Amino acid sequence: MKNKFNKIIRVRFAPSPTGPLHIGGLRTALYNYIYAKKNNGKFILRIDDTDKKRFIKNSINYLIDSLKWCNINYDEGYGKKGKYKPYIQSKRLKIYKKYINKLIKNKLAYYAFDKKNKLKLYKKKYKNFIYNSLTRKNLNNSLNINNKKLTKLIKKNKYVIRLKTPYNKQITFYDKIYGKITINSNQLDDKIIYRSNKTPTYHFANVIDDHLMNITHVIRGKEWLSSTPLHIIIYNYLNWKIPKFVHLPLLLNNKGKISKRNFNNNNNPIYPIKSKYKNIKIKNSYEELGILPESLINIIALLGWKPKINNEILNINTIIKLFTLKDINKSDVHLNFKKSCWINKKYINNNNKKILILLKKYLIFNKIYHYYNDKLLNTIINLIINRIKLININDIWYNCYYFFIRPKKFYIPLKIKKYIIYNKKKIINLFFKINIFLKKNHNKNKIILLFKKLQNNNNDYYLILKIIRILIIGELKGIYLLDILNILNYKQIIFRINYFKKIIFNYYK
Numbered sequence: 001m002k003n004k005f006n007k008i009i010r011v012r013f014a015p016s017p018t019g020p021l022h023i024g025g026l027r028t029a030l031y032n033y034i035y036a037k038k039n040n041g042k043f044i045l046r047i048d049d050t051d052k053k054r055f056i057k058n059s060i061n062y063l064i065d066s067l068k069w070c071n072i073n074y075d076e077g078y079g080k081k082g083k084y085k086p087y088i089q090s091k092r093l094k095i096y097k098k099y100i101n102k103l104i105k106n107k108l109a110y111y112a113f114d115k116k117n118k119l120k121l122y123k124k125k126y127k128n129f130i131y132n133s134l135t136r137k138n139l140n141n142s143l144n145i146n147n148k149k150l151t152k153l154i155k156k157n158k159y160v161i162r163l164k165t166p167y168n169k170q171i172t173f174y175d176k177i178y179g180k181i182t183i184n185s186n187q188l189d190d191k192i193i194y195r196s197n198k199t200p201t202y203h204f205a206n207v208i209d210d211h212l213m214n215i216t217h218v219i220r221g222k223e224w225l226s227s228t229p230l231h232i233i234i235y236n237y238l239n240w241k242i243p244k245f246v247h248l249p250l251l252l253n254n255k256g257k258i259s260k261r262n263f264n265n266n267n268n269p270i271y272p273i274k275s276k277y278k279n280i281k282i283k284n285s286y287e288e289l290g291i292l293p294e295s296l297i298n299i300i301a302l303l304g305w306k307p308k309i310n311n312e313i314l315n316i317n318t319i320i321k322l323f324t325l326k327d328i329n330k331s332d333v334h335l336n337f338k339k340s341c342w343i344n345k346k347y348i349n350n351n352n353k354k355i356l357i358l359l360k361k362y363l364i365f366n367k368i369y370h371y372y373n374d375k376l377l378n379t380i381i382n383l384i385i386n387r388i389k390l391i392n393i394n395d396i397w398y399n400c401y402y403f404f405i406r407p408k409k410f411y412i413p414l415k416i417k418k419y420i421i422y423n424k425k426k427i428i429n430l431f432f433k434i435n436i437f438l439k440k441n442h443n444k445n446k447i448i449l450l451f452k453k454l455q456n457n458n459n460d461y462y463l464i465l466k467i468i469r470i471l472i473i474g475e476l477k478g479i480y481l482l483d484i485l486n487i488l489n490y491k492q493i494i495f496r497i498n499y500f501k502k503i504i505f506n507y508y509k
């Protein structure tokens with residue numbers, strides 16, 4: 001789709017390879033992808049790797065793996081063909097140089113030779129010190145030196161290039177989420193746009209690339225909102241059209257904003273997938289915890305965007321259909337892994353195969369598989385599948401261990417405890433009868449028939465069945481008792497009832 005100006009909508013995700021992608025970045029990628037898909041536009045992946053000091057090997061690989069796992073495909077960009085190649089900033093240094101020179105020539109940027117220590121001292125001495133039109137006259141930069149001296153200084157000294165922000169000018173722009181924003185230029189820093197190692201900084205390179213790559217909408221995290229006035233100045237200095245800005249609300253974990261540098265002290269997982277790379281250590285990724293890629297998309301889509309319908313279980317096509325920028329919230333979003341599990345549960349239905357593989361592996365490892373076969377396991381899986389929240393062996397086992405091993409612990413609710421204490425004679429009597437029946441009827445179907453009968457009787461029998469459930473699986477949870485009995489064999493049933501009955505009744509002597 002073309003926008004008002006007959007321009008194809010082009011959005012980009014521009015991560016820096018300074019660590020593994022977390023779900024904040026993944027959400028930015030997803031919203032860009034959705035917006036492009038919704039508008040028949042193009043979604044571009046660009047790697048912002050100008051900060052060599054913070055570069056972390058394999059973060060690009062991890063990022064690509066994550067996008068693939070979630071099925072977020074980009075149309076153009078890193079590793080793909082495209083008209084605006086290269087899509088990695090370290091290969092575009094010549095381009096940036098050209099525009100840096102242009103700004104310098106027009107006296108809109110300048111060389112600065114100040115030593116770091118000196119600037120630190122200034123910052124200590126003058127509270128709220130900002131390097132800009134109010135202070136730059138007293139500092140060591142090309143604005144205060146004649147041309148001859150400058151050529152010498154450049155040859156001999158380390159320098160950076162700073163943007164010359166205007167004096168006392170209102171900078172206004174419009175953000176699609178946060179509305180009209182105005183800031184006085186005196187509050188801005190003459191940001192370094194070119195480092196001493198002759199690489200551009202993010203602020204400069206991203207403006208140049210967004211313009212040259214014909215980006216129409218810059219959709220990115222709110223942490224960049226405060227830098228946007230600076231970017232506006234660069235666009236204006238170069239006489240370029242300003243793209244639309246869409247800043248997404250921050251994602252918060254228990255202990256504040258999530259970030260690559262702050263991932264130890266939180267409970268909610270923040271990384272999408274496992275890592276194949278030695279130097280990238282990921283613990284507790286959504287994948288490892290058992291979240292499915294299609295649920296992760298649903299989970300992340302709702303981190304800041306609220307559809308106008310009353311349903312939160314939405315597949316990617318529905319999300320694309322319903323998505324509008326207007327429905328993105330301003331307020332920060334708290335991660336909530338419980339909700340993620342709830343969403344994931346709704347996607348488990350067709351994953352019998354994945355569950356079978358995990359369960360089988362676990363049973364083989366614990367040397368109990370030989371008692372079972374795939375058919376039986378599939379029957380069990382069908383019985384428990386709508387109780388599973390996560391495709392991981394812990395959650396699967398939690399929901400079906402009682403088919404394979406007898407319980408080691410009992411959980412008896414107070415109500416039943418009281419019932420046992422006050423009705424011990426009656427219950428023992430009943431169990432006695434059941435026992436006689438079981439001894440006479442060495443046949444599982446008959447046992448099931450007996451329990452069915454018990455079930456149809458009211459009052460006490462209902463509680464007796466609960467006790468039997470506890471005897472068989474250790475607690476009251478679990479699927480329909482008769483379904484459990486159908487799977488267990490005769491010996492297991494008798495053994496569990498008789499074995500645990502003794503323990504329980506002794507306990508209440």
Ligand code: GLU
Nearest residue numbers: 014015016048206220224
């Ligand atoms: N390279 C920036 C980052 O690491 C991208 C910010 C932007 O999208 O402009 O997030």
